[in-house]
Amino acid sequence: MEVDKGKGEAEETRKVAEADRDTVTLKSSDGKLFEVSKEAAARLSTVLAGMIAGGSIDDNGTDLKQIGSEALENVVDYCNKHANSIPSAALISSSISFNTAPFKEPEEWERKFVDRLSHDALFDLVEAANFLGMERLLDVTCHKISEMMKGKSPDQIREVFNIKNDYTKEELEEIRQELAWAFYDD
Amino acid sequence: MLSCSYSHRKRPCSTAAATADWAALPPDILFTVFLKLGQHDIFCGADSVCTSWRRIALGEPALWRHVDMTKVLLCSMRRLAIILQKNMNRSAGQCESFSGGIRCDQSMLTYVVQRAPSLKSLCLLDYRHRINVVGAIKKLPLLECLKVAFFEPACFEKTFQSVCEACPRLKKLSLRHICLPWAYRNKENIEIHGGPLKYPIPVMHELRSLRLIFYGFTEKKLVAIIDSCPVLEYLHIAPCISDEKVQELQARYARLKIVSAHY
Numbered sequence: 409m410e411v412d413k414g415k416g417e418a419e420e421t422r423k424v425a426e427a428d429r430d431t432v433t434l435k436s437s438d439g440k441l442f443e444v445s446k447e448a449a450a451r452l453s454t455v456l457a458g459m460i461a462g463g464s465i466d467d468n469g470t471d472l473k474q475i476g477s478e479a480l481e482n483v484v485d486y487c488n489k490h491a492n493s494i495p496s497a498a499l500i501s502s503s504i505s506f507n508t509a510p511f512k513e514p515e516e517w518e519r520k521f522v523d524r525l526s527h528d529a530l531f532d533l534v535e536a537a538n539f540l541g542m543e544r545l546l547d548v549t550c551h552k553i554s555e556m557m558k559g560k561s562p563d564q565i566r567e568v569f570n571i572k573n574d575y576t577k578e579e580l581e582e583i584r585q586e587l588a589w590a591f592y593d594d
Numbered sequence: 595m596l597s598c599s600y601s602h603r604k605r606p607c608s609t610a611a612a613t614a615d616w617a618a619l620p621p622d623i624l625f626t627v628f629l630k631l632g633q634h635d636i637f638c639g640a641d642s643v644c645t646s647w648r649r650i651a652l653g654e655p656a657l658w659r660h661v662d663m664t665k666v667l668l669c670s671m672r673r674l675a676i677i678l679q680k681n682m683n684r685s686a687g688q689c690e691s692f693s694g695g696i697r698c699d700q701s702m703l704t705y706v707v708q709r710a711p712s713l714k715s716l717c718l719l720d721y722r723h724r725i726n727v728v729g730a731i732k733k734l735p736l737l738e739c740l741k742v743a744f745f746e747p748a749c750f751e752k753t754f755q756s757v758c759e760a761c762p763r764l765k766k767l768s769l770r771h772i773c774l775p776w777a778y779r780n781k782e783n784i785e786i787h788g789g790p791l792k793y794p795i796p797v798m799h800e801l802r803s804l805r806l807i808f809y810g811f812t813e814k815k816l817v818a819i820i821d822s823c824p825v826l827e828y829l830h831i832a833p834c835i836s837d838e839k840v841q842e843l844q845a846r847y848a849r850l851k852i853v854s855a856h857y
Contacts, residue, residue: 531614538623546626554630562642569616574644583642 432460434484435469436477442484448491454541474539479532482525486545489517514548522552527569617644624650628657633681634665651684658685661710663702664695671697678702682709691715691739700725707733715739728756739766741805750808751815755793762796768805768830791818798823805830807855813839820847830855 431443450457459465472480514522525533530549537545557565562583566573575583619627628636628650641651651657661681666674674697682689682705689710694703696719703718707730714736718727720743727742740761744753750771757769801823811819811834820826820843830853835843840854 528614550626551630553627557631557640558635560639562639565639565643571617571644
């Protein structure tokens with residue numbers, strides 16, 4: 409079913425691309441095509457901006473081999489929502505090297521956008537945002553991931569993210585002592 | 595919506611990640627997540643989740659560049675000191691800003707000065723710990739920004755002079771004298787006299803922003819201070835002089851933005 413939808417979208421995309429070059433067509437690792445506004449793509453992604461400026465955009469679908477169709481769909485969805493819903497929202501460049509740097513809290517729609525994602529989808533999206541150099545989307549997704557860890561013990565975090573405890577016995581004892589040392593008063 | 599159906603297709607009723615390997619999250623992404631999470635939450639859990647996460651938490655001094663002890667609440671002084679030690683160790687000498695909060699005492703400050711030689715910003719609240727601020731800042735040659743609130747300093751003017759002499763290259767300075775409101779009304783507690791500065795300050799060549807919250811500065815003293823700060827752009831003072839005098843002063847120094855706060 410997904411394949412059919414992909415083909416349908418592909419044809420549609422080509423038609424639109426011929427008529428209107430205000431968009432770019434992106435191709436996921438599994439060959440699905442997605443269309444996104446050229447302006448939004450260039451504004452939100454440093455990598456896409458570079459490709460557009462450098463003329464390495466393929467009208468038949470620019471290959472993004474590192475990004476799966478679901479993640480790319482979310483990326484495109486984010487770009488379109490960003491372009492439509494809040495055109496005035498200026499991107500605040502949040503310098504990563506400063507804890508105290510002004511990070512603009514996610515907007516309501518951005519919050520909803522990441523909240524509806526499954527853990528898998530969130531993981532793929534944050535990697536895609538990183539790969540495409542989408543600073544704001546990276547900010548929003550990383551913020552969401554950090555919220556999932558807030559106030560949780562190591563065990564709880566492992567459960568949330570399905571992470572295996574891979575410490576050796578000795579390391580574990582060292583960490584246990586460190587935590588006890590710092591967080592339980594005599 | 596789409597992603598929900600996606601995950602349901604794969605594994606009905608799944609709550610945890612099905613296939614994503616979160617332990618293998620690229621280091622630069624995890625770094626950003628940790629920055630947003632904050633130091634205290636990293637301590638409390640995130641750094642002990644798995645070996646790859648721990649490598650980032652311990653091996654990235656940039657995560658610990660800005661140490662803010664005011665965010666560590668509800669713990670004993672002993673624990674506070676341990677948390678500070680760990681913070682400083684992880685910052686590996688790269689700590690740039692430290693905010694001590696009400697419970698920072700002399701031993702903690704001494705430790706910070708030893709472990710953070712390149713500190714640029716220091717924020718302290720001396721609540722009767724009798725912290726030797728001047729002694730500390732003398733050992734911080736790169737300090738640009740200093741913010742201190744004193745509870746009942748021996749003599750505010752003298753303290754102001756000592757701070758300026760210890761750090762003549764400061765860019766931003768905020769000194770605040772905190773004392774109980776009725777003490778202000780008792781004029782004997784405050785040395786108000788019409789003369790110039792009793793303790794003149796050196797020329798502060800780089801000072802751009804100055805905040806002095808203290809009621810004892812008269813107009814003449816303020817003029818002397820402004821004249822010693824050739825590049826001063828912003829002056830914030832407590833209403834130690836009348837609003838008319840503030841306007842006169844503002845008219846005289848066009849380069850300066852003078853704010854007279856009412857407390």
